[in-house]
Amino acid sequence: MTSSFYPPQRTLMGPGPSDVSSRVLGALARPTIGHLDPVFLTLMDEIKELLQFAFQTNNALTLPVSAPGSAGMEACFVNLVSPGDKVIVCQNGVFGGRMKENVERCGGIAVMVEDAWGEPVSIEKVAAAFDEHPDTAILAFVHAETSTGVQSDAKALCALAASRGVLTIVDAVTSLGGIEVAVDEWGVDAMYSGTQKCLSCVPGISPVTFGERAVERIKARTHRVQSWFLDMQLVMGYWGGDSKRAYHHTAPINNLYALHESLVMLQEEGLAAAHARHRHNHLALVAGLEAMGLGMAVAPEYRLPQLNSVLIPEGVDDAALRAALLNEFDLEIGAGLGTLAGKTWRIGLMGFGSNERNVLYCLNALEAVLLRQGAGITSGKALPAAHAVFGKQ
Ligand SMILES: *Cc1c(COP(=O)(O)O)cnc(C)c1O
DSSP: OOOOOOOOOOEEESSSSOOOOHHHHHHHTSOOOOTTOHHHHHHHHHHHHHHHHHHTOOOSEEEEESSOHHHHHHHHHHHHOOTTOEEEEEESSHHHHHHHHHHHHTTOEEEEEEOOTTSOOOHHHHHHHHHHOTTOOEEEEESEETTTTEEOOHHHHHHHHHHTTOEEEEEOTTTBTTBOOOHHHHTOSEEEOOSSSTTOOOSSOEEEEEOHHHHHHHHTOSSOOSOSTTOHHHHHHHHSSSSOOOOSSOOOHHHHHHHHHHHHHHHHHOHHHHHHHHHHHHHHHHHHHHHHTOOBSSOGGGBBTTEEEEEOOTTOOHHHHHHHHHHHHOEEEEEOOGGGTTTEEEEEOOGGGOSHHHHHHHHHHHHHHHHHTTOOOOSSOHHHHHHHHTTOO
């Protein structure tokens, strides 16, 4: 007979999922109720308001898509891109490539603006692409590129798109909760995120928000949205503001309890305080890594505090090191991807996992395994350097 499954107690410091707090895990275990129960409808309304707070928006069409971040991405593209639409897609890592896939599967024409992995999206290149393609309908880009640890200037890119009368689709899967996201102030038209990065909730839900211009575009569609499940006109019938909510699909009830709890925690802490915490822990981690003699892969001004790309020193066995961290320290960090595969590690300090304990634990474990592999690092300096940032010399 197969017995119950008990996972090991890991410390998750990769690119997501991040550590989930006991408060959120506790919320998951509350009794399941019906998805049309009046009490559940109250919960839905509260989640909507909490998401509006997290996204900093008054957009009425703000809701959690019942599937992971990739489904939020797809929801934005299938609803906004019609066959023949030209979409400028910025690519400086893995996720821009997925946007291109989405545009093409919607019958759109993807115009790629490419930047090196580890660099932000170039505003100048996007402006040049607009000049070359004045018939562009949408600009799509990733705010926080999790594959490289780079932050792009979402505010400037949205302002540029607005000046050309072009809608924006912005990937905020890794940014939401970790760095500033201001949908209304920046004039974002459509944005999607995920629950398992800086919101530190379990994976499987994707918060999305659509502004007025995007809603108009959806209503004016002449081609039916190719996805039945992600068609916002249908989803709105269930998540819409009015009282007559119609069955569309069975919402992941308990996952939504968890999302609600994680958003309540974000509200209790406050957005500015959450961002400051991410930044502080990032600075301590970097101080420790640099004191050890390791280098960061991204220039300081573009670094994401929640995703730290570290250069792997010469002669170190990448896979063996990550396996040792996992097996001996129950610590997960991420491998490099694409052009950075084998060259970088990705250390996440996301949401609940962005804390002093994780910074110190990771530095300690990394130093121990690197020394054992004979890497030429400086021993004994990392923890004091991190402690100094934490004000605990
Ligand atoms: C993780 C991630 C996604 C995909 O989210 P899933 O929940 O894994 O489907 C999309 N974009 C970015 C930037 C991400 O980091």
